[in-house]
Amino acid sequence: MRTIIILLFCAIITIGCNKQKIDFDEVTNSLNKAEKTMNSKDRIVRIEASPNNETINFRIMVEDRITNEQAKTLVSVFLNEIEKGIQNKDLLRKSYLIKFDIISQKDGAILYKGQRNKGVEEIWWQF
Numbered sequence: 734m735r736t737i738i739i740l741l742f743c744a745i746i747t748i749g750c751n752k753q754k755i756d757f758d759e760v761t762n763s764l765n766k767a768e769k770t771m772n773s774k775d776r777i778v779r780i781e782a783s784p785n786n787e788t789i790n791f792r793i794m795v796e797d798r799i800t801n802e803q804a805k806t807l808v809s810v811f812l813n814e815i816e817k818g819i820q821n822k823d824l825l826r827k828s829y830l831i832k833f834d835i836i837s838q839k840d841g842a843i844l845y846k847g848q849r850n851k852g853v854e855e856i857w858w859q860f
Contacts, residue, residue, distance in 0.1 A: 763818030
């Protein structure tokens with residue numbers, strides 16, 4: 734009986750500590766593909782992405798000022814492009830905080846900032 738309890742306890746600890754992680758190479762490949770796709774679209778000049786402590790940061794540079802709606806569309810399309818290359822989209826959403834900003838290439842001003850928190854679908858904007 735004691736052996737069964739010990740084995741059960743060890744199994745619970747092993748299962749509980751086995752945190753599923755997304756393969757970062759898969760994330761990197763997906764980001765690179767998304768960047769190439771977005772660079773072929775109008776207004777996009779450069780996208781930078783860098784993972785740090787379960788955070789993905791990216792910057793979208795646009796030629797000039799854009800509207801709030803255009804900014805929302807750009808970020809939404811980019812996030813969809815990233816997720817196209819990920820097998821487990823839910824794990825990506827649960828694993829990474831995604832922060833971004835949109836800046837003007839013309840004057841270097843930050844036009845918009847935002848983030849999508851871990852496990853949340855909604856994007857928080859700072860206009």
